Amino acid sequence: MDNYDVVVLGGGPAGLAAALASNECGGKTLIIEREKLLGGILKQCIHDGFGLIRFKEKLSGPEYSGRYIDMVLEKDIDVETSTFVTEIKKQGEEFLITIVNSKYGVKKIKAKAIVLANGCRERTWRQVFIQGTRPAGIYTAGTAQYFVNMMGYLPFKKCVVLGSGDIGLIMARRLTLEGCTVEGVYEAKSTPSGLSRNIAQCLDDFSIPLHLSHTVTRVFGDDRLNAVEISKVDEKMIPIPGTEKIVECDGLVLSVGLIPENEIAESLNIKIDRKTKGPFVDQNLMTGLEGVFSCGNALHVNDLVDYVSESGEIAGENAAKYAKEHKDRKLIRMNADSKFLYAVPQYIDINSLNQKVIAYFRSRDIRDKMTVKLLYDGQVIFSRKYNKLKPPEMERITFDISKLNLKDNGEINIVMEG
Amino acid sequence: MKTLVCIGCPNGCELSVEEKANDILVSGNMCPKGKEFAINEIKNPVRSVTSTVKTVYEEVPRLSVRTNGEIPIKYVFPLMKLINTVEVDHPAKRGEVILKDVFHTGVDVIATSDMNYMLRGVK
Numbered sequence: 001m002d003n004y005d006v007v008v009l010g011g012g013p014a015g016l017a018a019a020l021a022s023n024e025c026g027g028k029t030l031i032i033e034r035e036k037l038l039g040g041i042l043k044q045c046i047h048d049g050f051g052l053i054r055f056k057e058k059l060s061g062p063e064y065s066g067r068y069i070d071m072v073l074e075k076d077i078d079v080e081t082s083t084f085v086t087e088i089k090k091q092g093e094e095f096l097i098t099i100v101n102s103k104y105g106v107k108k109i110k111a112k113a114i115v116l117a118n119g120c121r122e123r124t125w126r127q128v129f130i131q132g133t134r135p136a137g138i139y140t141a142g143t144a145q146y147f148v149n150m151m152g153y154l155p156f157k158k159c160v161v162l163g164s165g166d167i168g169l170i171m172a173r174r175l176t177l178e179g180c181t182v183e184g185v186y187e188a189k190s191t192p193s194g195l196s197r198n199i200a201q202c203l204d205d206f207s208i209p210l211h212l213s214h215t216v217t218r219v220f221g222d223d224r225l226n227a228v229e230i231s232k233v234d235e236k237m238i239p240i241p242g243t244e245k246i247v248e249c250d251g252l253v254l255s256v257g258l259i260p261e262n263e264i265a266e267s268l269n270i271k272i273d274r275k276t277k278g279p280f281v282d283q284n285l286m287t288g289l290e291g292v293f294s295c296g297n298a299l300h301v302n303d304l305v306d307y308v309s310e311s312g313e314i315a316g317e318n319a320a321k322y323a324k325e326h327k328d329r330k331l332i333r334m335n336a337d338s339k340f341l342y343a344v345p346q347y348i349d350i351n352s353l354n355q356k357v358i359a360y361f362r363s364r365d366i367r368d369k370m371t372v373k374l375l376y377d378g379q380v381i382f383s384r385k386y387n388k389l390k391p392p393e394m395e396r397i398t399f400d401i402s403k404l405n406l407k408d409n410g411e412i413n414i415v416m417e418g
Numbered sequence: 419m420k421t422l423v424c425i426g427c428p429n430g431c432e433l434s435v436e437e438k439a440n441d442i443l444v445s446g447n448m449c450p451k452g453k454e455f456a457i458n459e460i461k462n463p464v465r466s467v468t469s470t471v472k473t474v475y476e477e478v479p480r481l482s483v484r485t486n487g488e489i490p491i492k493y494v495f496p497l498m499k500l501i502n503t504v505e506v507d508h509p510a511k512r513g514e515v516i517l518k519d520v521f522h523t524g525v526d527v528i529a530t531s532d533m534n535y536m537l538r539g540v541k
Contacts, residue, residue, distance in 0.1 A: 037539060046482035046530065047468045052427050060468055062482050062531040066512050069535065081539065149470055152480045177469065177498050196430035200423035205465070205491070304428055393428070 004030045004078075005323035006316065007097055007111035009085060009264060012040020013305050014296020015117035016068040017312030018319070022115070023075050027320030030078040030109070032085055032099060038072065039065035040119055041142065042305065044149045047170050053306035064305060088114065088268060095291065112323035113291045115315045116279070118261040120297040122167075125254055132218045137225030141167040141255040145174070154178050156251025160228050161185040162216045166194040166303065166392075168255020173202035175253075182208050183247055186230060188215040188237045191366055193255075195303065195392055215239065216252065225250055258301045268292060275342035276300035282331055282349040283357040284318035285311060290329070293319045300344050300360070303394050307360065314358065327351060330408045339364055339416040341391060348401060348412060355402035361414065363389035372397070375413045376404060389416075422459055426451040435460060464488035467497050468530070471504040471516060478536045481506050483516050487525040501527065509533040 006022040008015045011033030022029045037043065042050070045061030052058060055067070072079065083101040090096075097109045122140040139147070139155060145167065147153045159180060161168045164187040172182045185203060190213050192199055203210055211230075217239050218229035232243035260278040262270075270279045271288045278299040279287040287294050295315035296308040330351040336343035343361040361372070367389045374382035382399040389395065406412075424431040429448060435456045436443040444456040458464055466488050470480035489497065497520055504516060510529040517527035534540065 037536065043531075046470060046484070048466055048484055049428070058466070060482060060484050060530040063512060066530075066532055066535070073540075149482065150480060152470065152472060177467075177494070195428055196423045196432070197425040197428065200430070201425040201465070204423075393430075 001108055001110055002030070003110045004028050005111070006030075006113045006115060006319045007032065007095070007109065008115040008117055008316065010040065010117035010119055010296075010298070011035070011038035011079065011081065012117065012119050012296065013042060013065060013068065013308045014119065014298070014312035014315075015040070015115070016065070016072055017309040018115045018117055018293075018295055018316030019077050020068070020071055020075065021313040021316030022320040023077050023316075025317050025320035027113075027316075027323055029316075029320075030080065030111075031072070032083050032097075033079070033081045034084050036082050038069045038079065038081065044142075044145050045170075046149050047174070050305050053304065054309060061305075068309070085264060088264060090268070090289070090291070093291070113293065113319035115312075115319050116262070116265055116287070116292065116294045116298050117296050117312060117315070118264065118298040120258040120260045120301055122254070123257040123259060125252075125256075130216055130219055132220060132229075133222065135219065135221035135223060135225040137221065137250050138219065138252045139254070141165070141171045141253050144171050144251075144253050148174055148178060154180060156180050156249070156253075158183060158249045159251030159253055160216065160230075160247055160249050161253045161255060163187060163255035163257070164189075164192040164194050164199070164210060164212075165255035165257065166198050168253060169194045169198040169202040171253055171255070172208050173206060176206045176208065180251070182206075183249055184209045184211055186211045186214040186216060188213065188233050190235065191391075193257075193392055196390075217244065219252060220246075225252060228252055258297065260298045260301060262298060265292070265294065265298075273342070273346055276344060278344075280346045281344065282329065282347040282352070283345050283359075284322075284349060284352055284354055285315040285345065286318065286322070286329070286349070290326075291319075291322060293322075300342065302360075303392060307394065307396065310358070311360075318354065332406060332408060333411040334359070334414065335411060336361060336414040337416065339367075340414065343414050348406065350401070350406040350408060356398060356400055358396065358398050359414075360394055360396050362391055362394050363416070364391065366390050367416070367418065369418065371417045373415050373417065374399060375415060376406065377410055381412070420460075422456055424452045424455050426455050463491045465491050465494055467494055467501075467527075469498060469501050471501055471506055473506045473533070475533070475537060478533060481510055481516075481533060482530045483527050484530050485520070485525050486528050487523075489520065489523045489525050493521045493523065496521065497527075506533075509537060 005027035042061035042065035
């Protein structure tokens with residue numbers, strides 16, 4: 001049986017960074033990837049803007065992942081592609097992983113630590129409850145992106161985009177450039193979900209209208225989509241009767257959110273945070289189950305790949321260290337107040353040698369001139385002023401806990417003050 | 419007075435631009451790139467273009483490409499037309515020039531994926 005210090009599940013940007021960091025720390029490392037090639041979703045994200053923080057360059061998705069793939073292939077890191085994990089069991093201190101592929105059939109592997117880098121999935125139209133028939137021509141933005149960028153097919157002549165997430169905006173531009181008419185982008189919320197610069201460069205540049213507080217309430221068509229019904233929605237996102245309009249189109253693109261992929265975490269009974277939809281973790285990105293780490297979009301949905309790589313590095317490094325030796329954790333809670341959508345990590349291990357905490361958070365609403373503070377035992381241990389906080393833009397902070405003398409009955413509270 | 423959103427980085431600064439006699443005043447930018455962007459937007463807006471080109475390989479029918487700099491916005495659609503006439507017949511490397519000096523802008527269209535890896539899973 002093959003024995004590894006660290007097995008990384010997923011060969012996208014998080015998994016690649018995790019494997020490199022684990023290897024760097026001396027961990028014998030294996031990446032398991034279900035697709036034929038490494039790179040994850042970046043393979044089809046041909047637009048640029050990746051890597052501004054990491055490489056100080058404006059790269060396309062395949063270039064960003066390509067650089068990491070090159071580094072992984074140069075190192076002594078094992079890679080199994082076209083391989084699925086069917087089961088993971090914890091046996092004492094170790095993990096027994098069952099994999100299946102065409103090379104070995106069914107095979108068992110042992111690992112001292114596991115990094116979950118499974119990424120996320122797109123929410124589908126089944127999950128947004130649109131009424132009507134079930135015609136062809138309705139795709140998630142990622143599927144439309146696969147058709148256009150990987151296969152070279154243009155799936156529509158005239159389409160409507162539902163949801164203003166970044167991939168939807170990017171696809172509105174991409175489809176327009178390839179000759180499709182994008183009638184408009186409709187967003188049920190009263191504020192856009194995507195980054196401002198994507199509204200500017202993907203919609204405004206091509207005069208594609210963005211309709212806030214509107215949604216698709218019905219689809220029409222037998223074999224093929226031929227129209228959608230659009231309605232205005234109230235502040236609770238409930239459609240307002242009498243506001244319906246029909247838009248003729250042969251395509252509907254859905255960009256209605258991403259959900260971390262955690263089937264394997266759930267099979268291990270790892271506790272999932274309802275806010276992030278990823279596992280609860282400490283500053284080393286270790287989940288509630290000792291020896292299992294989480295990173296990238298499986299942990300929480302990021303808007304920048306640079307932060308996905310960063311969290312991969314944290315998880316990979318700490319997984320390799322854990323595989324070598326570890327002591328018991330002493331976890332204290334890190335709570336974000338209701339003005340935040342979420343904050344990660346949710347716990348701090350006060351026994352850990354890692355005293356430099358990197359935390360990520362999102363504001364629940366758009367807010368001007370706010371101060372974000374971390375409080376411990378009534379003391380302000382971190383404070384930063386923000387001109388503007390927006391839900392689509394994740395914020396990153398770092399703080400040092402080495403001089404704080406944290407007690408195991410304490411907790412850290414993250415608050416926002418205006 | 420005009421307001422713009424800078425597309426230079428994910429910060430997406432909201433810029434205020436004021437044209438005065440022979441000067442363009444920019445505010446709201448967190449870095450010098452914002453000022454450069456705003457001045458370009460007034461004088462000669464430029465964009466980078468990303469797309470794919472056709473290949474002769476059945477397993478990898480498209481190769482992703484991008485401009486290695488920005489070109490005037492008026493050339494964006496003409497460049498798409500040009501890009502769609504290309505067919506790559508060899509395993510192009512990442513960074514390889516696919517179209518040189520498009521519309522005499524000094525900007526090339528380069529491959530952004532490694533076809534050897536996409537075809538064979540090796541570098």
